[in-house]
Amino acid sequence: xxxxxxxxxxxxxxxxxxxxxxxxxxxxxxxxxxxxxxxxxxxxxxxxxxxxxxxxxxxxxxxxxxxxxxxxxxxxxxxxxxxxxxxxxxxxxxxxxxxxxxxxxxxxxxxxxxxxxxxxxxxxxxxxxxxxxxxxxxxxxxxxxxxxxxxxxxxxxxxxxxxxxxxxxxxxxxxxxxxxxxxxxxxxxxxxxxxxxxxxxxxxxxxxxxxxxxxxxxxxxxxxxxxxxxxxxxxxxxxxxxxxxxxxxxxxxxxxxxxxxxxxxxxxxxxxxxxxxxxxxxxxxxxxxxxxxxxxxxxxxxxxxxxxxxxxxxxxxxxxxxxxxxxxxxxxxxxxxxxxxxxxxxxxxxxxxxxxxxxxxxxxxxxxxxxxxxxxxxxxxxxxxxxxxxxxxxxxxxxxxxxxxxxxxxxxxxxxxxxxxxxxxxxxxxxxxxxxxxxxxxxxxxxxxxxxxxxxxxxxxxxxxxx
Numbered sequence: 001x002x003x004x005x006x007x008x009x010x011x012x013x014x015x016x017x018x019x020x021x022x023x024x025x026x027x028x029x030x031x032x033x034x035x036x037x038x039x040x041x042x043x044x045x046x047x048x049x050x051x052x053x054x055x056x057x058x059x060x061x062x063x064x065x066x067x068x069x070x071x072x073x074x075x076x077x078x079x080x081x082x083x084x085x086x087x088x089x090x091x092x093x094x095x096x097x098x099x100x101x102x103x104x105x106x107x108x109x110x111x112x113x114x115x116x117x118x119x120x121x122x123x124x125x126x127x128x129x130x131x132x133x134x135x136x137x138x139x140x141x142x143x144x145x146x147x148x149x150x151x152x153x154x155x156x157x158x159x160x161x162x163x164x165x166x167x168x169x170x171x172x173x174x175x176x177x178x179x180x181x182x183x184x185x186x187x188x189x190x191x192x193x194x195x196x197x198x199x200x201x202x203x204x205x206x207x208x209x210x211x212x213x214x215x216x217x218x219x220x221x222x223x224x225x226x227x228x229x230x231x232x233x234x235x236x237x238x239x240x241x242x243x244x245x246x247x248x249x250x251x252x253x254x255x256x257x258x259x260x261x262x263x264x265x266x267x268x269x270x271x272x273x274x275x276x277x278x279x280x281x282x283x284x285x286x287x288x289x290x291x292x293x294x295x296x297x298x299x300x301x302x303x304x305x306x307x308x309x310x311x312x313x314x315x316x317x318x319x320x321x322x323x324x325x326x327x328x329x330x331x332x333x334x335x336x337x338x339x340x341x342x343x344x345x346x347x348x349x350x351x352x353x354x355x356x357x358x359x360x361x362x363x364x365x366x367x368x369x370x371x372x373x374x375x376x377x378x379x380x381x382x383x384x385x386x387x388x389x390x391x392x393x394x395x396x397x398x399x400x401x402x403x404x405x406x407x408x409x410x411x412x413x414x415x416x417x418x419x420x421x422x423x424x425x426x427x428x429x430x431x432x433x434x435x436x437x438x439x440x441x442x443x444x445x446x447x448x449x450x451x452x453x454x455x456x457x458x459x460x461x462x463x464x465x466x467x
Contacts, residue, residue, distance in 0.1 A: 094423060098415040103423060105155060110163070110208040113155055119416045121152040132207050134255035136220045138199035138335065139385070140457070147460055148424040154417060158407055159201045162188070163208055166377060170329050187372040187379075187399050189337065192406035194384040195457040199335050201406065202381040206333050214329045215260045217253060217322060219369075222336035223383075225249070226344035226360045233348070234275050234312075236287070239364035240346065241275045246311035246365055250301045253318075260328065261298035266291060267324045272317060277308040297321055312364050319368040323376055330376065332369065337380030338388045340370045341395055361396075371397035408454030411446075417456070418445035421463045439466045 097103040097120070105120040107113050113122070129137060129151070145151050161182070168184050190198040199220075206218045219225070229244035254261070271288035289310055291300065300321065304314030322330050334340075339360065346358040360366045372378050382391075394400060409417060422435045444466040452458035 097419045098412075101416075103416070103419060104152065109211060110204060111211060113160060113163075115157070115160065117155045118157045118160065119412050120155050121416070121420055122155055124151045124153065126151050129207070132210055132256070133203060133218070133220075135218050135252045138203050138220065140195065140197070141200050141203060143457070144200075144460070148421065150424050152420070153200065153204065154413060154420070156197065156201070156413060158197075159204055162190075162201060162205055162379075166205070166209070166331065169377060183401075185399075185402060186375065186377050187402045189372075189395070189398060189403040190379065190381040190406045191403055192382070193408055193455070195455045196406050196408040197456060198381040198406045199383060202333055202335055202379060205379060206331070209329070209331050209333075210256065212329075214331055215257055215264075215322075215325065217257075217330070217332045217369075219249075219252075219334040219336075222334050222380075223339040225366055226339055226346075226363060228345065230278050231346045231358075231363075232276050234364065236273060236275075237364060239367060240358055240362050241312040241364050243275065243278050243308050243311045246315045247305055247308065249315055249365065250304045250311065250318075254298070254301055254305075258298060261301060262296055264297045264321075264325060264327065266295045266297060266300055266321060268317065268320060269293070272303065272310050272313040274307075274309040275312055280308065283309055315365050316368040323374050332376060332378040334369070334378075334380045336383040336385075338382040338391055340366050341391055342388050372399060372402060373397050409449070409456060409459070410454070411449065414449040414454060414459065415442075415445065417459060418448065418463065421460065435463055435466060 095103040101120070103121060105113070105117040105122050107117055107122060110122075126145070141153070144153070165182070165185060165188070169186060190202065192198055203220070206216050209216050225242070225245055229242055231240050231242045233239070234241045269291065271290040273288050274283055274286060276282050289303070289307070291303070297318070300314055300318060304311040322332070342360060343357040344360045344363060344366075346363075347355050348358060350356050361370065372380070382388075393403065395403070418440075422437065422440050445463075448459055448462045448466065452462055
């Protein structure tokens with residue numbers, strides 16, 4: 001509008017007398033003043049809005065700062081927090097769980113645990129766990145120890161049922177005399193939702209079996225058998241050999257079982273078939289290697305470690321030898337067992353432009369240990385971290401009744417877990433916010449339980465968010 005007025009004033013100056021100019025200019029000034037006043041009014045309103053927004057933003061920042069203060073803590077420093085936890089460990093009055101029950105069990109060995117110890121924590125030492133499980137600890141167990149700054153695990157009834165199942169196999173008098181007790185299973189596949197504790201239960205079963213003097217073949221990462229390393233198809237067997245993985249398998253097997261293996265004599269005298277060595281090719285004129293008479297299972301494993309050509313053949317032979325051991329109980333425990341029922345990381349070229357993925361069952365090592373049909377004690381645990389996907393209910397070479405669902409935390413177990421996290425002062429990585437006693441209540445921990453649906457990992461993450 002102002003531009004139109006100025007154009008009219010310019011045109012009038014060319015045609016009209018000088019006396020008409022002041023009127024136009026006066027009107028222009030009037031409109032201009034009105035415009036400027038309206039502009040100033042708008043600007044004042046804008047400033048008022050900005051000031052309000054700024055005040056609101058400052059209040060939000062203040063509330064956020066208060067929230068951050070909730071996350072922060074004088075114990076946020078790692079060294080200070082560790083000192084405080086060490087001091088708290090000396091005060092047994094803090095070890096109180098729900099309904100005044102003891103938070104920690106007095107049992108010092110897994111074999112001593114009974115039903116009365118359920119929904120309580122059992123203390124371990126990192127050194128002892130690494131000694132009993134030198135093959136490696138489950139990732140979930142390691143994260144639990146790191147977040148809680150304490151080596152302790154929850155005693156669950158589902159684990160005790162698993163342990164007692166294998167205890168009754170070795171000690172038949174423990175079975176019910178009237179035959180109405182639970183059915184005993186020699187082969188079990190632990191299935192269930194993510195983060196329900198399958199891997200930890202399997203590791204604790206291995207711990208218990210080794211404490212009892214059993215010979216345990218423990219595979220904490222079954223996926224490693226199907227990924228990485230050198231592979232080739234053996235023309236003698238038709239299977240695909242992975243000598244790098246085979247050597248690692250034998251080395252892990254010797255870490256804890258060496259005393260037992262030195263006392264067990266090989267019962268199969270057939271020569272060990274040889275394959276292609278890693279980086280050295282095939283041996284010229286030799287396709288097998290004889291085992292000296294009187295050799296032990298330790299000598300057999302050492303042969304596969306020293307000679308890369310024999311590594312795969314030794315692993316396959318070892319599976320057969322373990323089935324023949326009668327002097328001591330033998331348990332085969334495989335975590336990430338579901339990765340053995342899908343495709344591996346390997347493949348072969350079919351044509352110049354096509355490629356065929358190799359299934360895990362085509363690998364010689366997996367084919368030797370995957371089957372549960374022999375009358376051996378064997379436990380496999382599914383792992384959802386391997387991204388295998390959902391498998392069909394009936395698996396090949398697995399008994400129909402072997403697959404059982406491992407449950408997530410029950411409400412009683414979640415109560416103990418919540419009190420334990422309060423006791424451990426668990427915090428969020430990076431902010432180290434602690435679970436505060438003033439906001440901890442039955443209502444709050446139940447909210448955490450129902451939000452996570454009993455998922456252990458999610459409960460550990462949600463616990464510090466109590467308000």
